[in-house]
Amino acid sequence: MSQTVRRAGLFALVSVLALVAPLAPVLAEQAGVPAVDSNTPLVSAVAAAPFALVALGAFAVPEDSALFEWLARPADFEEGRLYGLVGFALAASALAFVAVNFTLPLSVYVASVVLLAWGSFAEKGALELSSNRFLAVSAFAFAAFGAGTLAQLATAALRDVSFDPSQAVFLAASGAMLAALLRSMLFDRDDPLVMTTTALVLWLFADLPLELTATQVVGAIVISIALGYVSYALETASITGMLTGTLLAFLSVVLGSYGWFAVLISFFAIGGLSTKFRYDEKLDRGIAEENEGARGSGNVIANSAAALVALLGWATSTHTGVPQDVFLFAFAGSIAAAMSDTLSSEIGGLYDDPRLITTFRTVPPGTDGGVTWQGGVAGLVGAGVVGLIAFVAFSLSPTATGVVVLAGVCGMVVDSVLGATIEGTLLDNKGVNFVATTVAGVVAAALAWGLGLVPL
Template sequence: MTGEVRRAGAFALVGSLSLAAPFLGPAAFVPFAAVGLLAALVIDGGPVFDLFARPGDREDNTLYGLAGFSLAATGLALLVIVGFPPELFAGTVCLLAGGNLLQQVVIARRSGDMAPAAGFVAGGFLAGTAAQLLVTPVSLSVAPASAAFLAACGALIASLLRSVLYERDDPLVLLSVGLVLWVIADLGVETTPVEIAAAIAVTALLGYVSYALGTASIPGMVTGMLLALVTIVLGGYGWFVLLIAFFAIGGLSSKFRYERKRSRGVAEDNDGARGSGNVLGNSAVALVAVLGYAATPDPLSVAPGVFFFAFAGAVATAMADTLSSEIGGVYDTPRLVTTGERVPPGTDGAITWQGELAGIAGALAVAGPTLVLFETITLSGAVLIALGGVAGMTADSLLGATVENRWLDNQGVNFLATLAGALAAVALAALAGLF
C-alpha cells in the first residue's frame, strides 16, 4: 500500500464521522471542528502527522490538508441547523473521501488519464450512496433511487471541479458539491431504482463512447455525463435524445476534415476533443431549463411548455452553431456577418453559405425528432424550435463579430447565443399561442 493510498484511507476514516450526523443533529459539526482544531494547532509530528501529511504540510509542520477538509465539513455541518439534510451531509463528505480513496488505489495500479477519473467517480458514487442509505433508518427521508441519483450527480460535479482546481482546494469542492446537491434534492426527485440504474448505465456508456471516439476531453466527458444524467432523470428520455443528438453529431462534426481546419487555424484544440468549458457554454441554458421544468409544481401550468421550448431552442442553437462552424470552416471566402466583406478563414463573426446551410440542417435535426418524441409538439411547434435555433446561430455570429475576444471569450458567446435561441423559441411559441 502506497503512502497516497494510506493517506486517502485515513481521510476516508475521518469522513466517516459524518455518519453520526443524524444522531447529533445540530451538533453534527462538533467532531469535524475538533479534528480541524487538532490538525491546525496540536498535531505537528509523530505517526498521526506522518499519516495525514501532504508534501506541503511538512514544510510548516502543520496538517493544512486535514484542517481544511475538516473545517469545510464543519461549515457544511453547520447548515444542518438551518435545514441541510443530515443524510445529504453524510453523503457529500463520504463521496469526496471515498472517491479520493478509490482514485488513489487506481493510480497505484494503473497509469493513464481515464482510469483515475473513473475511479474517483465510481468511488464517490458508491460511498455517497452507501452513506445516505446507512443513515436512512434514522432520518427516514431518502429513497434508494434518490440517494443513487444525488450521489452520482455529486461524484460527477466533484470530479469536474477537481479537474480544474488543485488538490488543496478539496474544501472548496466539498462545500460546492454539498450546496448544489441541496438544491437538486429540494426539487423532490421521484424515480425508481430501475429508472436510475438505466439512467446511470446510459450516462456511463455515453461518457465512455465520447472519450473513446476522441470527441471530448476527460473534463468535457464528465461535464457531458452530468448534463445527460440530470436531463434523463429530471426531464426524461425524450429530452435526453435531443441533447445526445447535439453531443453525438456536434462532437463528430469537429472531426470533419480536421487537418484542413487545423491548417487554417479554425479547428478545435486537443484534436477536436471538446473540453468542459465548451460543453458548458453550449449546454448551460439547456441545463437551467431542465431544472426549471423539474421545479415546476403544477404540470398543467404554462411553465412546463416554456421550459421545454427554452430547452429545445437552446439545443437547436448549439447544434446549428456547431455545424455552421465545423462545416463552414473548411470553405473559402467567408464574409463578415455585419458588413458582408470578405475576411480570412477563422475570423470571429465570419460566415459561409455552406456553413449557414449546415447550421439550418442542424437546427432541423433537433426540431424534427420532437414531432415523434413529444405528443404535444405539432409541426408548427417543431418549425418554431428550428427558427429559434437559427436565430441563436445568427446571434452567435453577430456576437462573434462585435464582442468576442474583446469582452467575451468563445464560451461566453456560446452561452449568450444559446440563451438567445432559447428566448426566441419561447417568444415564437408564445406568439403562436402554443402555451
C-alpha cells in the same frame, strides 16, 4: 501502499465522522437534555464538534512528527501545517451546522462528505496502479457513488426513518459525477469547495418534487456510463468534457425524460463528430479545435448551460407556477442553436472566402464572425435535425417544430454577430456561445408563448 494513497485512506476514515450528525439528537438526550429539538444549540454542537476537533488537532500537529508525514499534502510540507485536513474538516463541520439548523437533509450532508473522501481514496489507488486518467476518474466516480449510497442508507438507519432507494441512488450518482467533474478541474486543496458545492447542489435536487422510479434512475446511469465511454473512446471530449456531458445526460433523463436526452445527445454526438470531420484540413487552415478536437468542460458547459437551466426550470415548475412547456421550448431552442452554430463553424470553415456577417467583407478563414453560405446551410440543417428529434420526442406540432428550428438559426446568427463585434474584447468564444444559446432559448419560449403553443 504509497504515502499519497495512505493519506487519502486516512481522510476517508475521518469522513465517517459525518455519521455523528444523524446521532446528535440521541447523543444530546443521553447527555441529559430531555425531548431535545433537532435545532437546539447542543445538537448543533454535537453534530459539528467531531470535525471541529479534527481541525483543531490537525492545526496543532508538529511538522516533524510521523502523523504530519502521514496526513500532509504536498502544499502542507511547504507551509508546515496540515491545512489540507484543516480545510476539509472545517468545511464538514460547517455543513453539519447547516444540516442541523436549516433544511439541508442530513443524508445529503453525510453523503457529500463521504463520497468525496472515498472517491478520492479510490482515485489515488487507481493512479498508483495505472497512469490512465480515465480509469482514475472512473474509480473516483464508482467509489463515490457507492459511498454516497451507503452513507444515505446508514443515515436513514441511524435516524430510524424510511429509506427511498431511488432518490438515494439519484443523489449519490449526481454527487459522484459532480464531485468527479469538480475534482478534475481543481486540486486536492480545493476539497472544501468541492464538498460544499456538491452538498448545495444535492440539497437542491433533494427538494425537487420528483417522482423517481428505479428503472428510470438505473437507466440514466447506464446511459451516462455508455456515453462517457464512447466520448472517451472516440476522443470527442476531454476528461472534463466527458464528465460534464455525462452529468448533463444523466440529469436530462432523470429530471426530464428519454426524449430530453435524445435532444441533448444529438448535439453531443453530431457536434462532436463534426469537430473531427476533416480535422487535418482544419489544422492546416488554422481553425481546428485544440486537443485534437476533444471538447473540454468549458465548451460543453457554454453550449449546454442554458439547456440545463431550462431542464431545472421544468423540474421545479410546480413550485414556480411557470407552464412547463416554456422550459421545453427553451431547452430545445438552446440545443438547436448549439448544434446550428457548431455545424456552421465546423463545416463552413472548410470553405474559402468567408465574409464578415456585419459588413460582408471577405475575411480570412477562422475570423470571428466570418460566415460562408455553406456554413449557413449546415447550420440550418443542424437546427433542423434538433427540430426533427424534438418533433418526435415531444410530439410537437409542425408549427412548434418550426419555432425550435427558427430559434436555433437565430442563435447561430447571434453567435456570428457577437463574434464579429465583441468577441475577443468583452467576451471570449465560450461567453459568446453561452449568450447565443441563451438568446435562442428565450426566443423559442417567447415565440411559443406568442403563438399560443404554451398553455397559460
